[in-house]
Structures are given as C-alpha cells and as structure tokens.
Amino acid sequence: MASPWERFFAAMARTLAVVVMLAPLAVACILVTAALAGAQRPDPLRFVSSLGAQMLATVAIGSLGAAFGVTAGIGTAFFTRELGAGRIGRAIDMAAVGLSAFPAVVLGWFGATIVLPEVLGRTSASIFFAACIVVTLAVLPRAYALGALALGAITPALREAATAAGASAGRVSAHVLIPAVRAPLRGIYADGLTRAVGEAAGVSIVFLAAARSGYPVSLFTIAGSLVGHAQTMQVTDAGIAQAALVVLLLALAAQRIGARSGGIQWAR
Amino acid sequence: MGTVTSAPLDTFRPRDAIVTALAYASGAATAAAFVALATAVVALGWADLRYAFSGPVQLGTGLTYSLLVVAVALPVTMAIGIPAAACASEPIVGTQIRVALLASLRWSLGLPPVVIGVAAFFVAMTFVRSAGIGAGIAALIVLNLSNATARFAQAYASVPAAAREAAAAAGASPVLIFFSIVQRRAVWAVSAATLTIAAQMIGETSAVLAASGARSAQAPLPLQIWQYASDAGMAPSEASSCIVLVLSVAACLSLARVCRGRHRSSMAS
Numbered sequence: 295m296a297s298p299w300e301r302f303f304a305a306m307a308r309t310l311a312v313v314v315m316l317a318p319l320a321v322a323c324i325l326v327t328a329a330l331a332g333a334q335r336p337d338p339l340r341f342v343s344s345l346g347a348q349m350l351a352t353v354a355i356g357s358l359g360a361a362f363g364v365t366a367g368i369g370t371a372f373f374t375r376e377l378g379a380g381r382i383g384r385a386i387d388m389a390a391v392g393l394s395a396f397p398a399v400v401l402g403w404f405g406a407t408i409v410l411p412e413v414l415g416r417t418s419a420s421i422f423f424a425a426c427i428v429v430t431l432a433v434l435p436r437a438y439a440l441g442a443l444a445l446g447a448i449t450p451a452l453r454e455a456a457t458a459a460g461a462s463a464g465r466v467s468a469h470v471l472i473p474a475v476r477a478p479l480r481g482i483y484a485d486g487l488t489r490a491v492g493e494a495a496g497v498s499i500v501f502l503a504a505a506r507s508g509y510p511v512s513l514f515t516i517a518g519s520l521v522g523h524a525q526t527m528q529v530t531d532a533g534i535a536q537a538a539l540v541v542l543l544l545a546l547a548a549q550r551i552g553a554r555s556g557g558i559q560w561a562r
Numbered sequence: 563m564g565t566v567t568s569a570p571l572d573t574f575r576p577r578d579a580i581v582t583a584l585a586y587a588s589g590a591a592t593a594a595a596f597v598a599l600a601t602a603v604v605a606l607g608w609a610d611l612r613y614a615f616s617g618p619v620q621l622g623t624g625l626t627y628s629l630l631v632v633a634v635a636l637p638v639t640m641a642i643g644i645p646a647a648a649c650a651s652e653p654i655v656g657t658q659i660r661v662a663l664l665a666s667l668r669w670s671l672g673l674p675p676v677v678i679g680v681a682a683f684f685v686a687m688t689f690v691r692s693a694g695i696g697a698g699i700a701a702l703i704v705l706n707l708s709n710a711t712a713r714f715a716q717a718y719a720s721v722p723a724a725a726r727e728a729a730a731a732a733g734a735s736p737v738l739i740f741f742s743i744v745q746r747r748a749v750w751a752v753s754a755a756t757l758t759i760a761a762q763m764i765g766e767t768s769a770v771l772a773a774s775g776a777r778s779a780q781a782p783l784p785l786q787i788w789q790y791a792s793d794a795g796m797a798p799s800e801a802s803s804c805i806v807l808v809l810s811v812a813a814c815l816s817l818a819r820v821c822r823g824r825h826r827s828s829m830a831s
Contacts, residue, residue, distance in 0.1 A: 300737035304655050307645035311656065311663045314646045314711050317704050318670040324681040369588025377585050386589045389596035391819075395812035396599055397765030399784045400804045403791040407800070408602045431595055438592070464582035472581065485672065492674025495767035495788055502792035517676045521768055521788075530684050538680040542673070549672045 322542065325535050332532025341533055349540060351513040355422065356491035356544075359429025364486035366430070367437025368479060375445045376467050394435035401431045402499030410503060418512050421504040425515070428496040433486045440485065444478040445471065484552025491544045494521040516541050603808065607801025621803050624783035628810070631695065631770070631782050632763045635702040639710045640756060646707075647714030652744070654736035663711075670708040678705045679772025686773070695781070698774035705769045710759050717751030718744050720829065750825035754818040761814035765807065783807050 296304075367390070374387040396404075405428035413420040448471060456470045472479070494517035501518050505511045514522065516537050523534060649656035650663050682701035686693040721744050729739045745752075767784040774781070781789075787803050790796045 296735050296737065300735055303645070303648075303737050307649045307655055308657070308659050310642050311646040311649035311659050311711075313642060314707050315659075315663055315666040315670075317707050318666070318673055321673065321678055321681040321704065324684055325677070328681075328684045365584070366588045366591050369585045370592040372581070372585040373589035377582060378589060382589075386593050389593040391815075392596050392812070393592065393599070395761075395808055395815055397767065397784060397807060397811060399765070399767040399787045399791065400599075400603065400808055403787060403797075403800055403804055404599055404602055406792055407606070407794065407797045408598070411794075431599070434592065434595070462578070464578040467585065468577045468581035488672040488674075492672075492676060492768075494674070494676040495771065495784070499788060499791045503794065506792055507794065517674060517768070520676050520680060521771055530687050534680060535684065538677045542677045545672055545674050545677075546669065549669055553668065 322539075325539050325542065328530050328535035329532055329539055331530075332535055333529045334531045334533070336531075336533035341536070345516070345537060345540065347512075348514055348516045348519060348537070349544075351422075352491055352515040352517065352541070352544065355425050355429055355497065355515055356487060356493070358426045359493070360433055360483065360486035360490040362426070363430040363433030363490070364437040364483050367434045367439075367486075368441040368482060370434075370438050371441030371445055372467055372471070375442055376471065377463050390435060390438040393431065394439070396431070398428075398432050398493060398496040399499070401428050402496030404428070404431075405496060405500040406503030410500060410507075410509075416507075416509050418510055421500065421509055421511060422513070424504075425497045425500045425518075428500055429490045429493050432493050432496055433490050436489065437482055437486050440478070440482045444475045444482070447478075448474050481552045484548050487548035488545045488552070491515075491548060492517050492541055494518055498522045516544075603801050603804045605801075606798050607803075607805045610798040610802045611805060613799070613802075620786065621783070621806055623780065624786040624803065625806060625810075627695070627780065628764055628782040628784070628807075631699055631702065632760055635699050635706070635763055636756070636760055638703050639706045639759065642703075642707060643710030643714050644752075646711040647718055648740050650711060650715035651718035652736055652740055655740060667708055667712045667715075671712060673705070673708075675701075675705050675766060675769035676772050679769035682769070682773035683775075693774055695770075695774050698770035698782070701769040701773035702763055702766060705766070706759055706763065709762070710755070713755035713758065714752060717748045717755050717825075720751055720825070721747045722829070747828070748825070750821045750828060754821035754825060757814045757818035757821060761811045761818065764814065765811045783810075 370386060370390050374383045374390070377383075378386065405424045409427050410420065410424040413423050452470055452474060453466055456466045461470070494515075497515050498518035498521040501511060501514055502522060520534065520537060520541070523531075646663065649660055650667070653660055656663065679698075679701045682697045682704065683693045685700075686697035690696075718740075725743050725747060726739055729743050730736075734742070765784060767788055770782060771785055771788060774785075783803060784807060787800060787807065791800055793800075
C-alpha cells in the first residue's frame with residue numbers, strides 16, 4: 295500500500311500533466327473567443343484582402359526559408375556524421391551547434407544591418423530575400439540537430455554491411471542512409487515549416503528596417519506583423535486574434551503533414 | 563541473332579555525386595553562416611561593448627530584467643514540468659493520462675511563440691486591464707511547459723529499465739523508484755534539459771514581446787534589441803547587446819552540453 299505522500303505526489307503529477315495538456319488548448323480557446331468577441335473589429339473586406347496578401351508572404355517566406363534551412367541542416371548532418379570525418383567535420387559540427395546560440399532577434403539584426411543593405415536594389419524582392427535568409431538561419435540549427443539524431447538512430451550494422459560490399463561513404467549516404475531515414479527527414483522538413491511560418495521577431499526586424507530605410511514595403515508576414523503591432527496594441531483586437539489563429543492553423547497544418555509522414559521524436 | 567549492347571551505365575553514380583556535393587555545400591554554407599554572424603556581431607559591437615552599459619540601450623538593465631524573467635519563469639516551468647514528466651515516463655504514475663499526455667506533447671511542441679504571446683496579452687488586458695512583464699513571464703511559462711515536460715520525460719526515459727525493474731522486484735513503490743532511482747540517475751540529463759530551457763527563455767523575443775509590448779526601457783535584453791535593431795544608426799550599440807545576449811545563451815548551451823556528456827558517461831559506467 296502506497297503511503298499518503300506517494301499518493302499525493304501521484305495525484306499532483308496527474309493534475310499537472312492535465313495542466314500541460316490543457317495549456318495549448320487554452321491558448322486556442324482564448325484566441326477563438328477574442329476573434330469572435332474582440333472589442334475592436336476590422337473592416338471585413340480590407341481585413342480579408344490584407345490577410346490574404348500576408349498569408350501569401352508568410353507561406354512563401356516560410357516555405358523557402360524552411361526548404362533552404364532544413365536542406366542545409368540535414369546536409370550538414372550528413373557531412374559531419376558520414377562524409378567529413380576528422381578536424382573539418384568537428385569544426386563544422388561546432389559551427390552548426392554554435393548557430394543555435396544566436397536567438398532570432400540577433401538573426402533579425404543581422405538581416406537588417408548586414409544582409410538587407412548588401413542586396414542589390416531597393417525593391418520588395420530585396421526585403422523578401424533578406425527575410426528568407428533570416429528564416430533559413432533560424433531553422434538550420436534545429437534541422438541539423440534533428441538530422442544528426444536521425445542518423446545516429448540508424449543501426450551501425452547497416453553501414454557496415456554496405457561498406458563491406460564496397461560502397462563508398464557517398465554511396466552509403468545516397469543509397470542506404472537516405473532511404474533508411476526517409477520518414478524522419480520528411481518530419482524534419484515539416485518541423486522546419488512549422489517553425490518558419492511562426493518566425494516573428496527576426497522577420498519583423500527586417501521589415502521594420504526596410505520601412506525605415508525607404509524600401510517599398512508592400513508585404514508583411516502575419517507573425518511579423520503581429521509582433522510589429524506589439525507596441526501599439528491597447529485593447530483586445532479581433533483582427534489580431536484572427537491573424538494569430540491563421541498562424542496557429544498554418545503551424546498545425548505543417549505539423550500534421552509531418553505527423554502523417556512518420557514524424558520525428560518529440561523534444562530537441 | 564541479338565545485337566551486342568554496351569554494359570548498363572552505373573546509375574548509382576549521379577545520385578552519389580549529388581548527395582556528396584549537397585552535403586559538402588551544406589557544411590560549407592553552415593560554417594560560412596556562423597563565421598559571417600559571429601564576425602558581424604563582434605566587428606560592429608566589440609568597440610562599443612564598454613559603453614553599451616551606459617548607452618540608450620541600457621544593457622545592464624536589460625540583462626537584469628532577462629535574468630529576473632528567467633528566475634521567475636524557470637522554477638515555475640520546472641515545478642509543473644517535472645511531475646508531468648514523471649507521468650509521461652512512469653506508466654504506473656501516469657496511468658491513462660500518460661497516453662493522452664504523450665499525444666498532446668507531439669502536437670503542442672510546435673505552437674508558434676507569437677501566438678502564445680498574443681493569447682497572454684488578451685488575458686492580461688481582459689483581467690488586469692494592462693499588459694506588462696508579468697504577461698510576458700506567463701507567456702514564457704506556457705510556451706515552455708510542453709517543451710520542458712518532453713525534455714524531462716526524455717531524461718527520465720534514458721535511465722535503464724533494469725534499474726527500475728530491480729527496485730520494483732525488491733518491493734519499492736513507483737513513486738519511490740522515481741525519486742530514489744530515476745531522479746538520481748537522471749540528474750545530469752535533467753540539469754542539461756533545465757539549462758537548455760533557460761537558454762531558450764533568455765533568447766525568446768516573440769512571445770514576451772507580443773504579451774508585454776516593449777513600451778519602456780525596463781524590458782529584457784531581447785526586447786531592447788528588438789526595439790532598436792531596425793535603426794541603422796544604432797547598429798554598433800545593438801551589436802554590443804547582441805554579443806552579451808549570444809554569450810549568455812551560449813554559456814547555458816555549453817553547460818547543457820557538459821551535463822549531457824556527464825549523463826552519457828554515467829550511464830555507460
């Protein structure tokens with residue numbers, strides 16, 4: 295028979311587990327309530343047209359950033375774990391791990407101060423390009439860590455068998471390891487897309503810097519504009535809640551794609 | 563009579579070359595990105611680092627607020643996350659809730675921080691009529707609850723099942739096994755998870771910004787950087803703040819790496 299203290303701990307642990315489960319649902323419920331009953335309501339026609347344009351920008355920047363960032367992250371994992379042994383491999387591993395120490399706000403500063411002025415021409419495309427680079431840098435370290443985990447989970451016997459049959463490291467990677475980790479790789483791409491569409495701090499800095507420097511800022515990502523409004527929000531704005539719900543749905547859709555294609559181990 | 567044909571080409575070779583080239587290019591691009599970022603931050607910010615503590619960015623105040631936010635948010639997150647992780651990793655403690663918790667963790671880890679920040683802002687505006695750093699702390703806690711639970715559960719799951727089974731065979735209760743075997747053996751892994759979450763909290767901008775706004779200079783360091791980062795004239799002082807922020811995050815991540823190494827060696831021995 296368990297002591298009262300042990301029963302108390304088990305009950306408390308279960309209650310807190312329910313709190314952890316309900317917290318994300320509470321966030322969704324708050325946003326739905328605010329979207330339906332917010333004090334400030336935007337003009338529906340203008341709101342839908344502006345949200346449509348922002349959604350296009352969000353999906354385009356998110357998809358491109360995720361595609362480049364995740365591909366570079368996974369490619370680097372293949373390089374450090376399979377192809378580039380020795381000091382170079384270790385140095386690049388340190389660089390990839392080191393990138394994870396740069397928070398999104400620093401990446402945004404980099405995009406606004408270094409990348410944006412270097413891109414040729416003061417056009418919307420320059421801003422788009424700088425924002426894509428920021429998202430790519432934000433997604434890359436996590437994709438690297440997940441890619442390295444996926445490669446580490448492959449049984450060594452598979453590599454040994456292929457090597458014994460005379461396959462080079464490149465051939466083992468292309469014809470043995472990639473097919474073996476296909477499902478996790480799809481999951482990493484979906485995870486990257488989830489993070490990329492929700493990336494706000496870095497992208498908003500690039501857009502604000504472009505607006506300050508006189509670039510023609512015609513598009514904003516939804517998450518970026520949400521953060522951009524942070525300083526001026528004073529009331530429960532239904533439009534902001536609806537925009538946040540769209541970001542949430544985009545992130546959940548990307549996650550759903552990842553889960554259907556095999557998914558990845560949670561937590562990293 | 564059949565015709566003589568040439569031997570089939572090695573169809574493997576082009577794919578080998580593409581994968582190898584992509585891996586090398588990715589490695590080079592990652593190294594270049596790291597060098598470019600580090601060089602830009604250091605080259606622009608190193609000279610101003612001394613003056614940044616007394617300049618308009620108020621680096622000292624920002625750092626103090628960052629530490630204050632982490633000092634409040636991290637213990638609360640741990641206090642909820644550790645028992646919840648016990649539910650996730652120990653079937654007898656978690657019972658039926660365990661399956662639902664694991665399923666919930668799978669989808670709740672990808673919630674965009676800005677969305678959580680906006681929700682915290684709305685709650686603060688509805689109940690307190692003003693949003694401040696308190697709303698930011700609440701957003702940080704909600705953002706990291708799933709993440710912390712998942713990391714702690716992974717740490718506990720890394721303890722070999724044989725240790726649990728031996729204790730159970732000797733008559734120990736599940737809660738006793740959790741505290742005397744699992745917690746003790748996973749102490750380095752739990753430390754690594756805690757430091758990683760601390761690093762995430764120090765660098766987090768979107769959730770805290772959306773929840774609290776950045777209306778005054780009395781804000782954590784990432785919010786102060788965000789406020790002035792789009793101003794090209796302040797690039798050097800911003801770079802100094804970036805150096806301090808990156809070093810703070812890197813220190814936590816490095817310690818986490820050391821703890822993870824210790825855990826691995828303690829599990830191997």
